Amino acid sequence: MARRPPRGRTPAPRAAAGLRIRMYNVGFGDCFLLFVPTSNGVRKIVIDCGSIKKKSRELREIAASLIDDCRDPDGKARIDILIASHRHLDHITGFTHPDWAEVEVGEVWMPWVESPDDPRALAIRHAQNRAAVALERAASRLGLQGVVDTALNARSTDDGLKALHAGFALRAEPRFFPAGDGVVEKIESTLLPGIDVFVLGPPNNRQALKDDTAPPGQTLLTGLLAAEDDDDEDKFQPLTRDWIEGNLALEDRLRDEAGFQDAVSRIAAYKLLAAKLDAEINDTSLILIFRIGEDYLLFPGDAQWGPWELALGNRRAIDLLEKVTFIKIGHHASHNASPASLFRDHLGQRNARQNIVHAMISMTPHGSFPNIPHTKLIQELTNRQFPFVNSDKLTGALPPGFTRNGDLWFEFAFD
């Protein structure tokens, strides 16, 4: 085990020179482009391209810029590794842009739950999709726009996914990780000579991805799925059709106290289910650590507590996390994606940069997520003197090492 380097003495590691991490300002979503120095020239890695709420520019414009930024001198856009962290729209909708069809992508990486022929992956996707469909139907009847949005974010019908599976111009066969059961797995890729990539999630077991399973046929939403025609569906509505369509006089509606109570409890239940579904899909995120020279870059997607609990209970994972020098803050700086114990006890505590970790946050305020960014997390980064940028802040001085290109992107390079 390496000893903690004394603060302020160790010279900055040189191997990462030329490394640049670019965060496009997509609003509420993620889109990252890494320029990675290797023994065989600079390689380009893209992690996610999606948004569900723009900040200043349209996503398609940003996607076009990114593609342009990846052009080689011959005019061809080439990306060595293209990674989709998980299926949420705010990470993949950008891949629907038609220009992607001409991009030559070396390898496409996705979490194992997206594998088209793994029966366990299929079962998970099927269950999540059913829940999303039912939830959307239920919530739209009650006019719960926030829940509808969450459900839509989880639907797997998106064209972005199709593009990823199709492999772009070179028809690259997607690779799915982790392939085995280990908490930490090393990814081998000939496209990244001299670079190590470790995958810490999603866990390759059902339990960590979904913490409780209600007995089949006992769930609140099963009815909505079973209902084929509208008559049946009424059974699962808290309020009668007359109530919804306004056939009842207002005072009669107000008198329907039981109907009200039922509606209120269902609304609470739907909101909770939406949150659970959201977390469950976030937990399918690839958690990647890139070792470049002595730097360790952590890209955890939107992974929440389930995978983190596993990783934080594993010596090898902790060993890697303690070496981290850069982190993409998970899930747009929500509370659950950055466990207190990760920051307090491990992150970067034995790294090569005097235990300082640089960070990037990609977000803009979103009505459904009042607790994003989580104030305590921002406070923690500040207290720990971790230099960071938030894509939502387009003015003001940036910490050393960070640059801004108007409202298009932020970039970080170790000095």
Added chain:
Amino acid sequence: MFTCLSHDIIAHEVTHAIVHRLRPYFLEPTNVDVLAFHEAFSDIVALFQRFSYRDLLVEYIQNARGNLLESKMLVELAQQFGYARGSGKPLRSAIGVEASKVDLKKTIEAHDRGAILVSAVFDGYSRAFQNRIADLIRIATGGSGELPRGRLQQDLVNRLATEASQLAERFLRMCFRAFDYMPPVDVTFGDFLRALVTSDFELNPEDREEVRYGVIEAFRERKIFPTGVHSLAEDSLLWPNQVNGPIPQLESHIMDLARQLLARSASALDQVSSPRRKRREKEPSAAAGFDAPSPIQTYQQSVIESEVEESERDLDFAKDLNKKMAIQLQQYADDNRSLLGLGAQHDVACRGFHAVHRVGADQRLIIELVAQFMQTDKTRTETLGGIPFRAGATVIFDSEGNVRYIASKPMVDANLPADLQRAAAARLKSAELCVEALDCRDPTMPFADEEYLAQRMKLRAQFRALHEGLGHG
């Protein structure tokens, strides 16, 4: 499946209500055991209720003959009972898990964690059952212990069922009695073990059937250890009678009041004044010249309880006597703060007081007075996600006003002795860790607004049933 009509569900939910009535602060998750205890206790009651119906057992025992000699039989029977608990998860998931496979540290969710406590108590029951039936089996098999082929003799089956149901009733009573010995706040599984052992020790000091021993072993195997005890020996588990020097006995003016209260609660148990008996004798109670309260009413009147959160000293009691008693007890606790492990800073409130009459194994009448004291520090409410930091003590007095036992949850206070300060600091730490643990596991955190964040620990206690009822399996 009409879950609302299931016996187990009703027993489970009613028990929740009873627990809440007796210990309202057991809905405040100040450590990871609190909500789990609420669930577990309700499951335990539902389970032993079922087992106390002898006729239900008869048929099963006849069929399960093969497993009769192993503890497996009761587990399997329990698994057949009760499709669903309040959580929507079957009761069977709570029992029959091998002790070695239990991971108490990592099991946080209230129902799952509660299941560990249920399995520990049920394991104690299974052990006691095997002890009890050993002689019956020997008699029935001529000493060989080998059961003959074919159907069991019906007499034997009936006797086994009787043993199982009587033992279930004994466990039910044991668990209910233990409640008097529970601290008023911040309960842990270890506290329940200590309360079980202490209350049962009072009634059956000898434990000839090794019932307590079996329960302690079952807890030990699941690594449920109370804090602050050196071993799981029975002597260590009994609550102490002091935590910071001898506590003075109740003064004579309090005892005078206490005797009046005792007389009243005793009359609830008295056959002569029982309204049921009066009805049997076709003698309307009005004829006797007074409105006799039902035993329940009398009992309720003898239990002092304040619901008023804001002004804990402003106790508004229906009965003058109760009010006087509460004021006097409050004064008593105020005078003896540090001896009760309470701090110098915050008001001390008397949260409840009642008399207990029990008949011990040797037919002695045991009379005890149970008082709950509490103290609240609201300065930590924000850190603890919307619940204040509370300290408290449940004190058991004998009929002469001497302290027999104290279950103490000390306050953070620099004037208390070092060991109490350490215990208080540890309690505060587990409260903070509990907030952290539940925050991590709460999928609604990204969606949370200010209001939710400020109240989240309270809301989680209310919503946990909802959490569990959902899902899309």
